[in-house]
Amino acid sequence: MRLVTRDLQEAIAAVTDVYCPHNVKVLEGIRGIDAVLESSGPSRQQIVTLRYAAPVKIDAGSFDNLLLFMTCVDGSAEARQGGISVQWGKGKTLPLSPNISSELTFDRQFCQKSIRLDKNFVEEVCSRLIGRALDVPLRFRLAPFSAALEAAWRQALQLIRNLEDTELSLAPCAWKQFEEFLGMLVVEAHPHNYSDVLRHVSSAAEPRLVREAEHLMRTGGPAITVGEVAKALRVSLRSLELGFREARNMTPIQAHRRIRLSAAREALLNSTRSTSVTSVAMACGFPHLARFSGYYQQTFGETPNQTLRRCRGGEA
Structure with a gap:
């Protein structure tokens, strides 16, 4: 899917269908946008590219059920979740946890390439790792990936893009193994509220x-x-x-x-x-x-x- 539009409301509606309901405010008195939205890959590992070509502030509400890993391709941005703020820039990936009050601010050059993982599946992976049910929802630390995790993550996304061929995408057991790999990768390599339990x-x-x-x-x-x-x-x-x-x-x-x-x-x-x-x-x-x-x-x-x-x- 590819959408190119200068209509802010059209862009908001399209991004809502991909992510979650949200509001967008264009900053610095600039009225227009040049938004580009692209999505590709299997539905369970869909890669989304988005840019507004304008400085914007996004109120994403409680980020309903959205476990998102957002990579900054260009520009810079700031994210706020649950009272914590962090800035990140080109070449960095930020995990955004679901069901938390969330605000995002993008500069004019900001372009993201993001992937959404099923929150229930990732929580199940965490539960299997520690050997018991989770007492509270899984929450990743609001911080960019480490250099080692960033490199592994980039290779994983490239693999998804390489396997967009119809014949390969119909191999469910291969995607099943790969999906578990992605879940284990982020749960074991990025800090979260069960990291201490996992270590012990x-x-x-x-x-x-x-x-x-x-x-x-x-x-x-x-x-x-x-x-x-x-x-x-x-x-x-x-x-x-x-x-x-x-x-x-x-x-x-x-x-x-x-x-x-x-x-x-x-x-x-x-x-x-x-x-x-x-x-x-x-x-x-x-x-x-x-x-x-x-x-x-x-x-x-x-x-x-x-x-x-x-x-x-x-x-x-």
């Missing part, structure tokens, strides 16, 4: 639970996520991670990746004429094709393409 989860899952987790990973196929495995075993993600490190010298994510790589190899070894490396990667929960190829080669000593060609008798 230190008991390792028993070896028996590690074996049961591996069984679930094999029988659940590529669609099951590590978070769902932890939930089924009634153990926190952090405890499961510690258990895998002690018993297997790897994380549950690495163990699950090996199982999915084995499933991919099996599919390539038993390929048909319609089999492609892309279709196998997506079906086995690998949305990033270059990384899939790297993991595969590191594990099996040949690339997925080499396996496929060999099993087809050298056909291209």
